[in-house]
Amino acid sequence: MSTSRQDVATLGPGWNKVLLNYALAMQALDELPIANRNSWKFLGAMHGFRRQLWIDEHVIKATDTIPTDLTNDTYGNQCQHGSWYFVSWHRAYLFAFESIVAAKVKELTGDDWALPYWNYLNSSNPDARQMPDAFLAKTLPNGAPNPLNKYPRRPGFTALQPGPNDGFSLVAMDENDFLVGNDGTLGFGGGITGNFEQFDGMTGDLEGNPHNTVHRLIGGAQGFMGNALLAGLDPIFWLHHCNIDRLWEAWMNTPGKTMVRDPRWFEGPADRRFIMPVPGGDAPGVTFTSQDTLKGGKYYRAYDDLISGTGVTPGEESVARVKMGLPNQQTIQPIGANAAVVTVGGTPAHTHIDLEPLATTKSMATMGATTPGNEVARLYLSLESVRGTAPSPLLEVYVNLPEGADPALHPDRHAGSLTLFGLNVASEPDGPHAGNGLGYTIDITDLAQRLTSAGDFDPNHLRVTLVPGEQISQDQPVTVERISVLKRSGVVS
Ligand SMILES: [Cu+2]
Structure with a gap:
């Protein structure tokens, strides 16, 4: 791979x-049997695999032999979500995939090949959110069926079209x-x-949005991109x-950003190694840690551009929303926390959070602090152990919505929107994580300040409303074990 990613x-x-x-x-890799570690299906199954689901979705046949290194989860079901390994595991996954595809391209055409990226949040390109034509075409130039359009997406999908509250941003x-x-x-x-957990707990900001949002916008309830157990099969997955x-x-190349320094991240996971295949269908795989995905590591790849559509300018200190010291x-x-699940x-659900009034009042007083050396606080909502059976439902969260009010008429009370990608997997009671569900946080600092100026913030309690978005209904509810308010404190630096 001599060319850079474009x-x-x-x-x-x-x-x-x-x-x-x-x-x-x-097309060539998709013709290989799933037992081949370079096959399209094997590569997809590394993200998520359930034999019966894959049979039901006509990805494999009931008679296909499934290799044990998929079923025993050496290679299969590795994708890391709701954890600090999300970025590093997926980086190595991209590298392995790109190497295998590039080797096949070389064999078929003699060309060099690098994985392109879909720069969907590039505001200087009016067509940035449009799916590239090649992923929508029915046929290849030679008239054969187009493999890039083989697997199902949201009906009629041609572009990322977030709703007003979908939270698609940088x-x-x-x-x-x-x-x-x-x-x-x-x-x-x-x-x-610390250990290998496919869906662990707290979702990082980048994973929540735009990552999860784009999965849902492309896949919806039925398309493969919406379901972590099928997503790796859609060729657009890799550009996303x-x-x-x-x-x-x-982000890492922007001054003022602090990368993790914990050895457990660099050397982890503790209880087993991640593993990736290499070109050559039965060649032994390569194990790695997060360290191997950083600059100088064996799974590191450079980009042609880190500025366009990223929201930051590497080399220039960003004007940060949160600048609270190391x-x-x-x-x-x-x-404060609410009292019950x-x-x-099918309808919005309300819950009350009793707050410690003194701590809350103190937080509010230091919220907008900008003078270096002064204490500064931010407030967050934390949704813990979120569970459900849908693959990527949309949950909207409002704070202090008036009793009986229509949420759509109160955008000023909208705290955030969560795409719960992988919820089905994280909630399987007999799954590897015992159905603990997923965790999310929402920054409500600006909202709390807005409410305070409107005279609508009571330091004794907060009212939280959860509004069902797509993939949430009477028959397919979402439960939230606990909602708490977190105060983050630091010193303005
Ligand atoms: Cu993903």
């Missing part, structure tokens, strides 16, 4: 050479710290997990993740 929008319209080569390689890039708190409860990169990986790289000098303190079905 924005797919710069490669030319229609069947440009890069995407035609991608399609030809996919706001994650404003966060300065990869993780804050003993568990990594808050931050860009995801919660701390390549952009997410680029955002991480851009992460280990910040503290996170719960200042909340279930959201």
